[in-house]
Amino acid sequence: MSGRARPSALAPFRIRNYRFQWPSDLLTSWAFEMETIVLGWYVLAETGSVLLLTLFASLNYTGTLIAPLFGVIGDRLGHRDLLGIMRASYAVLAGTLMTLALTGHLTPSYVLIISAIMGLVRPSDLGVRGALVANIMPPDQLISSISVSRTTMDIARIAGALSGAGLLAAAGVGPAYIVIVSLYVVSTWLTFCIVMSAKRHLVDEAAGGMPRRSPLRDLSEGVEHVWTSPRMRAAVWIAFLTNLTAYPFSNGLLPYIAREIYGASQAALGYLSASFAIGSLIGSVILSLIGGVRVGRLMIGATVMWYVALLMFAQIQSVPAAVACLMLAGVSQSMSMITIAVVLMRTAGEHFRGRVMGVRMLAIYSLPLGLMAAGSLIDEVGFIATATLYVAAGLALLMAITLHWRADLWHVHAPANAK
Template sequence: METLILGWYVLVQTGSVLWLTAFGALQFVGTLASPLLGTLADRLGLRRVLASMRFAYAALAGVILLLAATGRLSPGAVLAVAGVAGLLRPSDIGMRTALVGATVPPQHLMAAMGISRTSMDSAKVAGALAGAGVVAAFGMVVAYAAITAIHLGGALLTLRADSGRHLPVAPVPGQAPAAPPSPWRELREGLAYIWHTPVLLAAMAVAALVNLTAFPLSGGLMPYIARDVFHLDQRGLGWLVASFAGGALAGSVLMGMVGGRLRPARTMLWGCGLWYLCLLGFVHARQPGLAMVLLAAAGAAQSISMLALSMLLLRGSDQRFRGRIMGARMLAIYPLPLGLLLAGALIPRIGYAWTAHAMLATGVLLAAAIAWAWRDALWRADAPGNLRAVPPA
C-alpha cells in the first residue's frame, strides 16, 4: 500500500520519472547495513530485531499520517521518510526468511517458505487494490491511518513468533567461557563463508542481477508505466501491481505444494529465464488486459525463482551463519536502486521501450554467464544445490 500510494503521489506532484525512481531508490539505502543487522539478529534473536524494525515502520507511517492530516505533506517530506525507512526495510525479507529457517524442521522448509511467501504475495494483491481504492475514495489520511495500524499489528504478531535464537554452547567445566567475537569479525566470517561456498556465491550473483535488470520494470517504474504508457489512473496502477503480485501468489502456492520435489538450483535458473521472457512480452504489450496477463506470468516466474534461491541459501548454509547470510543476501538488493536511477535517467533520453530492452538483454546475457561460470554448482543433477528435499514419487 505504501509503495503504491507514495509512488503515485510523487509522480503526480512532480511529473518526473526521475523523482519517481529516486523515491524507489531511497527505499533501499540501508541495503549496505543489512549484514550488520543480520549479525545483530544472530546475537539478540531474530524475533527481537524484526519486531523492533516493524515498530519503526509504524512510527514512520505515523509521520506521514500527521503530515497529511495537517496539510504539510510534500514530495520532499515523502522522500525524507522513504530514506529513513529505507535504512531498515531492505533487511526485512532476509530476517523473516532466516526466522522461518530457524523455526521450521528441514523436511518442511520448502512448504514453510511457500506459506511465508504466500502470505506476503497475498498481502501485495490486497494492498495494491485496497491502497488505490481507499485513497481514491477517502483520501491519504484514512489510508495512512490504516497503514499505521497494520504496521503495529505486524509488530505485535512478530513478538509472538519463535525467537530464532540458537542455544548457547555449554561451557567446558573448569574452563572460563570465551569472550564473544566482535560483530565485525562475525560479519567477516559470514562473508568469507559465502565467498568460499560456490552455490551461495552463485545464488547471490543471480539475486543481484535480477534486482538490477528485472525488478525495476515490475516494481518502482510501475506508476510511470501505468500513467504514461497505458494512460491509466491510480486504480489502473493498482490492478497492474495486483496482477504481478497475484502471479507471484500462484507461484508461491505452487512451490509450497511441489517445491520439495524440484531441483532448487535448476529451478532458480529456469524461473529467472521465464521471468525475463514474460517481461519482454509485457514491454511490447499495448493493451492493459494483455499486459496484466503477462505481468501475472512474470510474477509467478519471479516467485518460483526467488523461492528456489532462498532454499539454496538456507540449505547450503550452516545454521550459525543464517542471520548473517540472509543479511548479506539483502546486499544483493543494492543493484535495485541503481537500476531504478539508471532507468529514470535513460527513459527521458532514449524512451521507455529502448531502456527496457537494454535492461532485459543485459539480464539474459549475464544470467547465462552465471549459469555457465557456476555450472558445476547450479546445473549438475548430483550437485548439493540440486538435491531434492522430497524424493520424487
C-alpha cells in the same frame, strides 16, 4: 503404504510459532505495498517527474549496504526480537507521515526524507524473516515453509495494490495512512507473540567463558561463509542481477507505466501491481505443493522465463495484455526468489543464517541503481528501448553465471539439485 506423503501447503501451520509469524509477515508486507502505491502516485502526481519517482523508489533500499549488520545483530540478539523492533520503527515513521497528511503539511520533500529513513531498515526485513523461518521450522519442511511464507508478500501485494489505490482515490493520503499504521502496529504485536526456544541461550551460556567477538569479525565470517560456497555465491549473483535488470519494471516504475504509457488512473495501477502479485502467489503455492524439484535448475529456468515475460510486457500497449504478461512474470519471479532462498538456507550453517541472509540482502542494492539508470534512459531513448536493453543484458549475464557455475547449479547430481 510405503510411498512418501504428499506435501501440504498447510503443513507449516502445525508449528505454533509459524501461525504467528505468517500473519505478522502478511500485515507488514501489506503495509509496504500500500505505502509504495500511495506515496509513488503522490510523488508522481505532485512533481510530474519520473526521475523523482525513481528516486523515491530507490530510497526504500538505502539500507541494503548495512543489511549484513542486521544479520549480525539478529544472530546475536535473536531474529524475533530484532524483527519486532524493526516493525515498531515502521509504525512510528508511518505515523509521522499520517500526521503530516492529516494536518495538511505533507510535501514530496517530507516523503523523500522519511522514505530514506525507513529505507535504512526496510530492506533487511525479508532477510531477517527468512532467517527466523529457518530457525523455527524443522529442516524437512524448509521448502514448504519458505514457499508458504513467500505467499505473504504475494497476497499483500494483491491486497495492498488494490486497497492502497482504492483508498487513495476515494479518501486521499491521510485516511490511507491510518490503515497503514494500524497494519504495522498489529504486525509488531504478532511478531512478539513468537516464542523462541532456549537453545540459543544455552549455547551462549556455554560459550560464556570465551571472549566476545567484534561485530565486524562476525560480519566478515558471514561474507566469507557465502563466498567460499560456489552455490551460495551463484545464488547471490542471480539475486543481484534480477534486482538490477528485472525488478525495476515490475516494481518502482509501475506508476510511471500506468500513468504515462497507458494514460490510466490509480485503478489501473492497482490492477497492474495486483496481477504481478497474483502470478507470484500462484508460483509460491505451486512450489509449496510439489516435492522433489531440482532447485538449482528451477532457479535458472524460472529466471529465464521472468525475463521473457518482461520482454513481452515491454512491447504491450494495452492494460489487459500487460496484466497477463505481468502475471506470468510474477509466477516466474516467485519461483526464482524462493529457490534462491532455499539454496542459501540449505547450504548455510545454522549459526550463519542471519548473516547469510544479510549478505543476500546486499543484492537488493542493485535495485535502486537499476531504477535510477532506467529513469535516465527512459527520458533519453524511451520505455520500450530501455526495457529491451535491460532484458537482453539480464539474459546474457544469467547465461554467463550458469556456465561458470554449471557444475554446482545445472548438473543433475549437483548438491543444489538434490531432491
